Amino acid sequence: MDNKVTQKKSLLHSDAAQKLLAFGSLIILFIVFSLASPNFAKFDNIVGILLATAVNGILALGVTFVIITGGIDLSIGTGMTFAAVMTAVFITNWKLPIIIGVVGGILMGGLCGFINGIIISKMKVPPFVATLGMMMATKGLSLVISGTKPIYFNDTPAYRQIAMGSISGIPNAVLIFFVAAIIANIILTRTILGRYDFALGSNEEATRLSGINVDAWKTAIYTLCGLFFGLAGVLMASRLNSAQPALGQGYEMDAIAAAVIGGTSLSGGEGTILGTVIGAFIMSVLTNGLRILSVPQEWQIVVTGTIVVMAVYLDIIRRR
Template sequence: MKKIIKKKEFGVFMVLVALIVFFSIASPQFVQARNFFNIAKQIATVGICSVGFSFVLITGGIDLSVGYQISLDIVVTAVLMNSLGVHWVLACILGMLLGTGIGLLNGLIIVETHVAPLIVTLSMMTILKGISYLITGGLAIFKFNESFVKLGQGMIGGVVPISLLFLVAIIVIGIFILNKTVYGRYFYAIGNNVEAAKLSGVNVKKIQLMAYGLCGFFTSIGAILLLSRLNSAQSSTGDGYEFNCLTACVVGGVSSNGGKGTVLGAVIGCLIVGVLENGLAIMNINEYVQEVIKGLVLLVAVVYDTMSIMKNEKVKKIKAINAEN
């Protein structure tokens, strides 16, 4: 197992195992096969979005607009299918183009204006929230083609959720991009040291733009699966997903300071968030208590990440001083 999962990821994986054991003991309903497949369906969107989100974090950025990117993708795709009569396949393709375009727009504003990604994407989140509401008027859109609904609700052989297969495919693509392409190496290089990356000949603007574009693309896929699973579109559907994605990535070892992390780690973090939410819900824990717990989990993960970086920098300085002496 340790050969497949790196040391830090192995520690996170053991946290996941501990959570599963705890909830299995606390509630017999948790260990039912149906519940595990239910968790798989629930985390599909967050898992897919987290793959794209991890690219942005690794380059040293952040995208707080992910939640309402999901909302707008869902609303537009739903209107295309329900109100305009567009075939669901074409509607999904247009929805993915929209999501990719939003991601590229975020990246373009950031690289051209040099405004902090936090501010740009927070502003974009508010814009997308308003547009989503204006399109729907606050009303739900529902009743879609049965073939489309099967994407999020269907099962293969009555056992494996189709959405799980989409998640696995995206994970494989994400791992390939980070580990087997030059762009993956560039993501890490920019996250570790932007100036050094520039001096090495890396087109920083292009790579950052690519990271945000991929984030938007993967987010749109997650949004379409969520629409299919819910069989309903509302302007507030994606609210809070940016927090879940950030939590999943940071808990999974993707550094909020950039330059570190893996797709596999982000997915393990996503599983931790999914298991935590599901287990607490089964135990009938108050919704607001759940929010407090998730917030604490994110806080602990960020503090741990920051302290680890400070410790590593301190060790490097001590080694440098000893080498000089």
């Protein structure tokens, strides 16, 4: 009988409860801002929020995979910028077709992720340090390659359509984010990559002793994260119609925060894509709502920081 009681309790404390909590917070934020300002719930503003979520959301999707292994990737923000700069180099400087530039940009992200993975799994450098190094390296490389100046896509107006074109009022960037999220969810829940992702974060040594090539899978996961920030870079460049080499630092923290708010455990083994998507929305609704209420930007950051800590604290209470 005791057994059943425990099971019921754990059901209450399950992922479902986590999602409900995060989703509930999102709804409450939405209602509060709608009541506080008539401009908040307008179609244009909602589209703005969705658009703002796309880039950060895609970064968060990638880093969710890494955090589930118990690792971290600090290079996603500047890695994104590096991918954007490379895309601009391919398309504007080298006059390559747009599609090659886009695929090339995504692959450059993947390459950064792959190098992260090799350094972490083969050279045994802790993820924090390895990706901190990659963060600095990609930041520097973006500045070097671009000559510290933005590269514009003025000769290829079609490039801007990748993110800013729209289907029935919804910008492509948003649709791409949703498709990316669906793919990420399939990878995480239905494929062996996803299974080993959780296995690594749950007990890496046991995974290794089960005969699984831990180094290869870990490298694959960091590479996947790289492909996601490569995609984010392509969208970012498209949205701004330019690659801005000085941008990017700080984005990694917003993305990590989104994943954590969504219930991804920094100690590994736990996390969902839906949670991360909701987490990303909470971040952008908060930023947008506070701006509409004319809260100064400096204070917006303070509030966001507080919310991140509160969200994780709520999660800790829930687990007791």
